[in-house]
Amino acid sequence: MTETITISDAKAIIKNQIEELAKRNKEPNWMTRIRYKALEAFEKAPHNDPIISEEELLHFIAKPEIEGLPENIESLDDLPPEMKALLDRLGISEVEQKYIAGLAVQTDTGVIYNEFLKEWAKKGLIVLPTEEAVIRYPDLVKEHFLRLFHVDESKLTAYHTAVWNGGIFLYVKEGLKVPFPLHLFFLIQESALAQAPHIIIIAEKNSEFHLIEGCTAPILVKHSLHLDMTEAYFSEGSKGQLTVLQNWPEYVHTRPMTRAKIGNGARFINTTVGLGTGKSNVANPKYWVEEDGYVELNGILLGQKDWFVDLGGEMYLQGKGAAGINASKAVIMDNSTVITRGIIKAKAPKTKGHISCDALLLSDKATMETYPGLVSRVDDAELSHEAAIGKIREEELFYLMSRGLDEEKATQLIVKGFLEPMLKDIPMEFLVEIRKIIELAVSGGM
Amino acid sequence: MLKVENLHVSVEDREILKGVDLSIGAGEFHVIMGPNGSGKSTLALTIAGHPKYTITEGRILFGGEEITHLAPDERAKRGVLLAFQVPPDVEGVKIIDFLQQVLIELKGMGPVEAYDLIVKKAEDLWFKEEDLHRYVNVGFSGGERKRLELLQAILVEPKLLILDEPDSGVDVDSLSIISRKIEELNKRGTAILLITHYGRILEHLDKDSLRVHVMKDGRIIKTGSGNLVERIEREGFSDIFEEVGA
Numbered sequence: 001m002t003e004t005i006t007i008s009d010a011k012a013i014i015k016n017q018i019e020e021l022a023k024r025n026k027e028p029n030w031m032t033r034i035r036y037k038a039l040e041a042f043e044k045a046p047h048n049d050p051i052i053s054e055e056e057l058l059h060f061i062a063k064p065e066i067e068g069l070p071e072n073i074e075s076l077d078d079l080p081p082e083m084k085a086l087l088d089r090l091g092i093s094e095v096e097q098k099y100i101a102g103l104a105v106q107t108d109t110g111v112i113y114n115e116f117l118k119e120w121a122k123k124g125l126i127v128l129p130t131e132e133a134v135i136r137y138p139d140l141v142k143e144h145f146l147r148l149f150h151v152d153e154s155k156l157t158a159y160h161t162a163v164w165n166g167g168i169f170l171y172v173k174e175g176l177k178v179p180f181p182l183h184l185f186f187l188i189q190e191s192a193l194a195q196a197p198h199i200i201i202i203a204e205k206n207s208e209f210h211l212i213e214g215c216t217a218p219i220l221v222k223h224s225l226h227l228d229m230t231e232a233y234f235s236e237g238s239k240g241q242l243t244v245l246q247n248w249p250e251y252v253h254t255r256p257m258t259r260a261k262i263g264n265g266a267r268f269i270n271t272t273v274g275l276g277t278g279k280s281n282v283a284n285p286k287y288w289v290e291e292d293g294y295v296e297l298n299g300i301l302l303g304q305k306d307w308f309v310d311l312g313g314e315m316y317l318q319g320k321g322a323a324g325i326n327a328s329k330a331v332i333m334d335n336s337t338v339i340t341r342g343i344i345k346a347k348a349p350k351t352k353g354h355i356s357c358d359a360l361l362l363s364d365k366a367t368m369e370t371y372p373g374l375v376s377r378v379d380d381a382e383l384s385h386e387a388a389i390g391k392i393r394e395e396e397l398f399y400l401m402s403r404g405l406d407e408e409k410a411t412q413l414i415v416k417g418f419l420e421p422m423l424k425d426i427p428m429e430f431l432v433e434i435r436k437i438i439e440l441a442v443s444g445g446m
Numbered sequence: 447m448l449k450v451e452n453l454h455v456s457v458e459d460r461e462i463l464k465g466v467d468l469s470i471g472a473g474e475f476h477v478i479m480g481p482n483g484s485g486k487s488t489l490a491l492t493i494a495g496h497p498k499y500t501i502t503e504g505r506i507l508f509g510g511e512e513i514t515h516l517a518p519d520e521r522a523k524r525g526v527l528l529a530f531q532v533p534p535d536v537e538g539v540k541i542i543d544f545l546q547q548v549l550i551e552l553k554g555m556g557p558v559e560a561y562d563l564i565v566k567k568a569e570d571l572w573f574k575e576e577d578l579h580r581y582v583n584v585g586f587s588g589g590e591r592k593r594l595e596l597l598q599a600i601l602v603e604p605k606l607l608i609l610d611e612p613d614s615g616v617d618v619d620s621l622s623i624i625s626r627k628i629e630e631l632n633k634r635g636t637a638i639l640l641i642t643h644y645g646r647i648l649e650h651l652d653k654d655s656l657r658v659h660v661m662k663d664g665r666i667i668k669t670g671s672g673n674l675v676e677r678i679e680r681e682g683f684s685d686i687f688e689e690v691g692a
């Protein structure tokens with residue numbers, strides 16, 4: 001860092017960005033006002049991040065793009081060679097590679113996307129880039145935008161709100177059950193390439209959906225701090241699944257902010273597969289669960305290189321019979337640090353909560369910490385936790401090797417087996433790639 | 447084919463094998479008997495290359511090549527296979543995926559060919575196709591584990607198969623299928639080193655073709671023909687120990 005960026009420098013930069021975004025998106029005034037309010041909040045909002053200091057944050061704001069990446073990626077040949085090699089090794093198709101590179105987003109798929117969604121739109125499924133939803137469904141967006149966050153909670157929330165761009169808006173009409181997982185690759189890619197995407201999910205009464213975000217392959221983002229925010233609203237009896245696949249390049253710091261309100265009898269299964277967590281990944285999703293509602297947070301983490309992962313998770317069981325599960329499985333390699341800290345607070349009778357954390361340590365230099373927190377304000381809540389941090393058992397490794405598998409292959413098999421139970425809801429086409437990435441990570445080939 | 451010479455083995459600084467000599471020719475059938483804790487499993491695991499067992503003296507040769515310090519997978523590739531007395535659970539790894547990979551590695555088979563072969567051979571050992579989608583040994587009964595060990599041996603058809611108590615804790619019907627399969631493997635040319643406490647598994651075998659070794663306290667103290675098995679079953683070990691002054 002050469003020059004010092006002051007807070008007023010940063011504010012001036014953010015102000016410019018807001019003006020640019022407002023113009024580009026042709027967004028209504030009410031949204032631009034939200035951005036300006038966030039800008040005002042930015043200065044006084046607290047900043048506490050275990051990795052990024054306030055000074056660094058201001059630098060990110062002044063200079064969000066990272067250096068050394070090709071200016072213009074016009075074809076796959078412009079990708080950094082290591083990345084191209086990795087994509088080839090993973091066997092990723094050329095079409096998919098193009099998305100990953102940020103190429104051909106609209107041209108190749110606009111058509112398919114429209115055809116497909118038009119059918120479902122008639123039935124009451126809305127999927128749009130969030131910017132477009134702001135214009136086409138202003139009332140719905142107003143009612144749900146930034147309702148689960150306070151703009152002044154932290155500098156990161158304020159900054160995100162001021163400059164958000166990209167993201168998806170998903171609305172599922174009452175009673176509509178979407179029978180297949182929605183993986184809107186092009187939309188998601190666009191939002192991953194954006195620095196601060198904002199995702200809104202609204203599941204009306206008794207609706208059902210499964211949204212898959214992200215992709216298994218590493219994405220060539222150009223920024224070094226990624227701040228996505230997800231707000232999800234589940235009405236009575238709805239069932240939703242959100243699977244987030246992440247494979248961030250190693251220069252990115254990610255601070256995903258996820259919150260969800262789970263209504264009476266609603267269910268939400270939130271799975272995060274962190275194949276590449278990026279340089280650092282700090283998340284503390286929050287869930288409020290009403291009567292007989294259910295939430296499950298499943299975290300799969302591959303700690304690699306010198307990366308830092310801090311996965312929290314707060315669940316507030318506030319209705320009678322509400323239940324929450326926070327389960328994580330981490331494979332920790334190299335010099336990485338992985339911390340998990342789930343908290344479940346039982347505030348109503350007959351609530352149930354369970355935290356489990358399982359970690360497989362593959363390196364003596366890696367660090368794993370786990371801090372489960374259980375808080376009960378009632379006398380008949382059932383809260384429990386279990387944690388196990390271990391190495392690969394010699395007996396298992398020897399058994400597999402005595403069948404002719406070399407140490408690397410045997411280790412890969414054990415690691416895949418360790419994570420397998422957590423991958424139960426992930427469609428086959430992703431599983432194949434996920435397994436390949438795990439293999440590569442274990443043998444140090446990522 | 448296998449030659450164990452003056453083998454001394456320690457675990458955590460305690461000497462368990464105290465000079466074992468053993469020689470097994472191609473296609474031969476050898477039996478080891480001996481009291482609990484005499485070192486039978488230790489010998490088996492050491493031949494297979496378990497890292498916990500340190501060889502302090504002596505050596506192991508296989509097919510004329512020294513394998514004393516080879517990694518377990520290298521030994522397997524040369525044709526040694528151990529069916530464990532107590533095979534471990536491997537959580538999350540499906541039997542079918544595991545066996546497919548083994549056949550791909552050891553036999554150079556293609557995945558489809560391997561899959562079909564596994565399903566077919568598994569049927570002979572009473573495993574249904576859906577059983578193969580369970581995790582390796584997880585939740586398996588004692589008898590099922592023994593059958594799964596044998597299935598692996600049948601698929602791999604090693605040059606030398608070491609069976610560590612394949613007959614312990616299995617029911618009568620399983621015992622008969624297990625002993626039949628072992629015989630079949632032996633007839634097809636696999637040399638057998640079988641560790642057991644009971645003669646029953648050897649019932650159908652020609653007693654004269656067996657070599658029986660009696661182990662005590664980390665040493666082989668007597669070697670004889672199949673008749674030795676009956677004698678041990680009848681009299682126990684003490685007379686034999688007395689006779690050889692062990």
Ligand SMILES: Nc1ncnc2c1ncn2[C@@H]1O[C@H](COP(=O)(O)OP(=O)(O)OP(=O)(O)O)[C@@H](O)[C@H]1O
Pocket residue numbers: 457458462480481482483484485486487488489498531
């Ligand atoms: N991994 C180990 N750690 C500590 N001690 C061991 C280990 N393996 C074997 N031993 C000890 O070595 C001795 C021989 O054990 P081994 O398992 O070889 O006996 P065995 O002849 O196979 O007995 P059994 O008939 O009961 O199976 C025993 O005293 C045992 O406790």
Ligand SMILES: [Mg+2]
Pocket residue numbers: 486487488531610
């Ligand atoms: Mg034994």
